[in-house]
Amino acid sequence: MTSEQSLRKASYHIGIFAVSKFVSVMGANIVAFGISLYILKLTGSATSFSINILCSIVPRVLFSPLIGYMADRYNKKVLVISSQILTVVTVAILLLYANWQGMSIMAIYIMMVFYTIFTSCSGITLTASIGQLVDQDRIQKVMSLNQLSMSLAAIGAPMIGGILYGFVSIEVFLIIQIIAFSISTLLDATMNFNLYKTEKNHAQKSEPFLKSMKSAYHYIKNRKTLKTIITLALCLNLFFSAFAVGISYVLVEVVQFKSLHVGWIESIGAVGMLLASIYLTARKNLKNPILFSKRALLILSTMFFLFALPLILFELTYIQLFIYYGITSFLMTMTEVCTNVPIGVILQKSIEESYRGRVFALFETLAMGMMPFGILIYGFLYDYFGAPSVLIGTGIIVISLTLYLLRTSVLKQMKEEQLNENSQEDKFAEA
Incomplete structure (x- = not known):
């Protein structure tokens, strides 16, 4: 691939990265908003609400080192796409369970644990891939667009979530999440995660987990x-x-x-x-x-x-x-x-x-x-x-x-x- 072709591909990556990030963050924020209100309405308990927050923090703390190890050792694109697919599957299982048995707080907690693990995997791996997706001169643009996506989601998600919550069931929020992450997965699958991959990384030794960390x-x-x-x-x-x-x-x-x-x-x-x-x-x-x-x-x-x-x-x-x-x-x-x-x-x-x-x-x-x-x-x-x-x-x-x-x-x-x-x-x- 010529230098000009690489730059064009990197420009494509920048646009896809921004759109994919916005769609996934918007979907995640809308669902987080809806689930939070649902738990508070169903239980009226601050403790139940706090447990939900812990389910989105503790798995990330515990599994992040293993995810980082995997991101450096295995194919980053496979990890990103696989974890995004598993995120969609996790939310879909909760949706099917809700239609079959009715929604329950325990089911939400279990879903949130696996959801956090898989989204952490895709998030950390994608962040570690930025230097392979774009050239060094445009990393600032990518990081800024990443922040821009989160800013737009921070503004739009509560508004959309607040409007939807008064008119639709919690199952609709889960469907929104499935659609958002499916779109994000399809977009990320079109990117070349080896565009700016260095030879140095190919020579990396495989080390046991503890020694690697x-x-x-x-x-x-x-x-x-x-x-x-x-x-x-x-x-x-x-x-x-x-x-x-x-x-x-x-x-x-x-x-x-x-x-x-x-x-x-x-x-x-x-x-x-x-x-x-x-x-x-x-x-x-x-x-x-x-x-x-x-x-x-x-x-x-x-x-x-x-x-x-x-x-x-x-x-x-x-x-x-x-x-x-x-x-x-x-x-x-x-x-x-x-x-x-x-x-x-x-x-x-x-x-x-x-x-x-x-x-x-x-x-x-x-x-x-x-x-x-x-x-x-x-x-x-x-x-x-x-x-x-x-x-x-x-x-x-x-x-x-x-x-x-x-x-x-x-x-x-x-x-x-x-x-x-x-x-x-x-x-x-x-x-």
């Missing part, structure tokens, strides 16, 4: 760029649980917004995410992604203070508070995208093809493990110390952490490491 750990440990970014990302995942818990707590319990207006503020935030994704998709490649991400993260850290400001310094009317928190939510999601996308680009470019599955899997395992831990801690902190103290304290910690982990000397080391790796890759390509 250990080598991935040492691979991260011996690379300053990866070690710094992953350490920073994991810390942020912990401390930004303050927002996951705090936004709803502040808006509902402290400010006492109506639930409808809380939804509007969240929608305004989704628009900010959408605009930032469009901006990063359209603009040229960032010359220094990590520096861009650092600046965005420092701006994002100030949102902790902005959320606390009306609670301690001045009083605003209900309408003024709504406008204030709408703008703050908009800015927060914009800077969040501007932080996350460059980090994703760096990870895609920094990780060797033969390690991508395991590195992304280890990252997801640790990140998902941090989430419930952080939510639990911040639930306690908000109850005992109040929102202003927690938000301001967390903001100070995040700013200090960013300035330390991404200090000038570290950024220079990371840049030198990137130049050395690029030089080695060029020599390998010439050979």
